[in-house]
Amino acid sequence: MAEIVAIRQTVAEGPVTASFDAGVLRVTLANPPANALSLAIMAALQAQIDRARDDASVRVVVIAAKGKVFSAGHDLKELTAHRADADRGRAFFEKTMTACATLMQAIVRCPKPVIAQVDGIATAAGCQLVASCDLAIASDQSKFATPGVNIGLFCSTPMVALSRNVSRKHAMEMLLTGETVDAATAREFGLVNRVVPSEYLAQVVNKYAQTIVSKSPLTLKIGKEAFYAQAEMGLAEAYDHTVRVMVENMMARDAEEGIGAFIGKRDPKWTGE
Numbered sequence: 001m002a003e004i005v006a007i008r009q010t011v012a013e014g015p016v017t018a019s020f021d022a023g024v025l026r027v028t029l030a031n032p033p034a035n036a037l038s039l040a041i042m043a044a045l046q047a048q049i050d051r052a053r054d055d056a057s058v059r060v061v062v063i064a065a066k067g068k069v070f071s072a073g074h075d076l077k078e079l080t081a082h083r084a085d086a087d088r089g090r091a092f093f094e095k096t097m098t099a100c101a102t103l104m105q106a107i108v109r110c111p112k113p114v115i116a117q118v119d120g121i122a123t124a125a126g127c128q129l130v131a132s133c134d135l136a137i138a139s140d141q142s143k144f145a146t147p148g149v150n151i152g153l154f155c156s157t158p159m160v161a162l163s164r165n166v167s168r169k170h171a172m173e174m175l176l177t178g179e180t181v182d183a184a185t186a187r188e189f190g191l192v193n194r195v196v197p198s199e200y201l202a203q204v205v206n207k208y209a210q211t212i213v214s215k216s217p218l219t220l221k222i223g224k225e226a227f228y229a230q231a232e233m234g235l236a237e238a239y240d241h242t243v244r245v246m247v248e249n250m251m252a253r254d255a256e257e258g259i260g261a262f263i264g265k266r267d268p269k270w271t272g273e
Contacts (some may be wrong), residue, residue: 073124
């Protein structure tokens with residue numbers, strides 16, 4: 001795993017497409033205009049995140065979308081169709097929301113960094129998807145909202161990811177008003193890392209991805225797991241946990257190699273061990 005070979009390969013086609021190139025798995029929502037998160041599309045996304053988790057050649061995941069809408073969230077027509085079920089849709093609603101929660105947690109728990117490449121509108125569960133990714137780079141044409149309150153359905157599950165990325169006041173502003181915020185405001189809130197012109201978006205995302213690919217995969221795995229674990233802890237517990245993590249990290253071959261390379265003024269050769 002010391003070097004990444006520039007292999008270009010398409011690994012999936014359909015409403016969710018995926019291609020692999022030089023350590024980066026690019027997953028694209030390809031069901032415009034809404035790129036709605038139907039049960040089938042969430043399953044396809046879940047499969048790609050699972051692939052990234054288990055495939056050592058995948059070092060970074062990028063989630064993008066075709067069209068002017070990154071994702072409008074859950075497929076309301078699909079959900080509404082199940083109102084005719086004997087239970088008025090309860091079982092299907094539970095299945096859908098559980099699948100969504102599982103997907104978002106899988107992104108957070110994936111040992112590979114996940115970057116959202118947003119060039120359009122991201123609302124409701126689509127905004128949740130952006131917030132669940134480790135990094136989010138947006139074009140200046142992008143907009144974000146949690147508009148469930150406008151249709152009598154509070155964005156409670158999107159709230160989980162949103163409130164873990166932006167301040168409580170900003171999260172509540174989006175959740176209570178349902179109003180759309182532009183890309184610059186989303187960056188100010190902390191929902192996205194950077195805002196760039198649309199024509200440079202892919203280039204900037206690729207630069208981020210390749211910078212991350214150049215790091216030790218083991219170190220990234222250790223760091224990502226520790227980041228989300230300590231975020232849920234109290235201060236003393238977080239320090240106790242991260243002390244243990246850093247000691248174990250220091251024992252890794254990649255840490256020994258990286259420190260040695262830094263001292264010796266040479267490029268490190270990662271083994272992932």
